């Protein structure tokens with residue numbers, strides 16, 4: 001039995017806990033810590049898992065999953081460093097934070113795996129990228145991959161790519177939600193009721209995602225198949241190009257990557 005404690009069970013931490021339970025992990029193998037006792041009690045009641053404090057988690061868990069905001073990491077590491085048991089695996093879900101930060105702040109030799117998941121974890125469709133820190137072994141990586149496979153797909157990447165991955169798939173779902181939101185608004189502009197516009201766009205997104213998921217045709221080919229000569233789609237594409245949507249996406253994802261780097265650098269001197 002591997003006991004897993006999620007330290008900071010907010011949006012992504014709860015998504016992981018619920019996904020692990022859905023994937024068949026027993027509730028008595030899962031623990032969580034939360035800053036506010038009310039939130040911990042809520043999670044405990046909702047999922048039947050134990051709510052503990054940081055020393056309790058360090059005592060009982062084999063794997064500590066850190067899921068606090070990067071800005072909240074320092075006090076958590078201060079609390080964890082004196083109580084963590086030797087060899088306990090630390091799994092960081094935090095954007096930007098390098099494994100070296102944990103290795104510096106926790107006892108010498110602590111194995112750390114850095115993960116960038118995303119919120120589709122709640123429907124078992126996460127994309128998670130994992131990287132080993134200095135003391136993490138192949139077995140540690142295998143264990144983390146096995147855990148995350150129950151909530152979606154997993155890719156192994158060099159840690160140097162994690163900031164870019166964060167900008168692509170970590171933040172990625174938000175870009176799709178933003179696009180869907182804008183397209184629903186376009187339906188309103190054209191006089192379509194909001195409910196119908198929402199159904200039209202969401203079902204189009206689901207269908208398009210499933211076509212992409214078949215993985216046998218490049219997105220360009222799929223788009224070309226929708227784009228008839230002198231038809232409607234090409235008129236829309238011309239507007240998207242005119243408004244620089246492709247360039248905007250490149251710049252947006254680059255900005256997200258830069259922010260991930262910055263979040264890590266904020267802890268360099270500490």
Ligand SMILES: NC(=O)C1=CN([C@@H]2O[C@H](COP(=O)(O)OP(=O)(O)OC[C@H]3O[C@@H](n4cnc5c(N)ncnc54)[C@H](OP(=O)(O)O)[C@@H]3O)[C@@H](O)[C@H]2O)C=CC1
Nearest residue numbers: 008010011012034035067068069070072076093094095117
């Ligand atoms: N949301 C996302 O799509 C993704 C997030 N991530 C990463 O996951 C991490 C969490 O993000 P998210 O879930 O969105 O954030 P949330 O704010 O929803 O969750 C963090 C939780 O941790 C709690 N917390 C803070 N400090 C402590 C502490 N010392 N002990 C126990 N609990 C604590 C917070 O409490 P309080 O509410 O009081 O602040 C909050 O409930 C971040 O590092 C983020 O970069 C990674 C991939 C995707």
Ligand SMILES: O=C(O)[C@@H]1CCC=N1
Nearest residue numbers: 094095166170171172
């Ligand atoms: O916006 C953020 O910082 C987090 C990390 C990736 C997705 N959400």
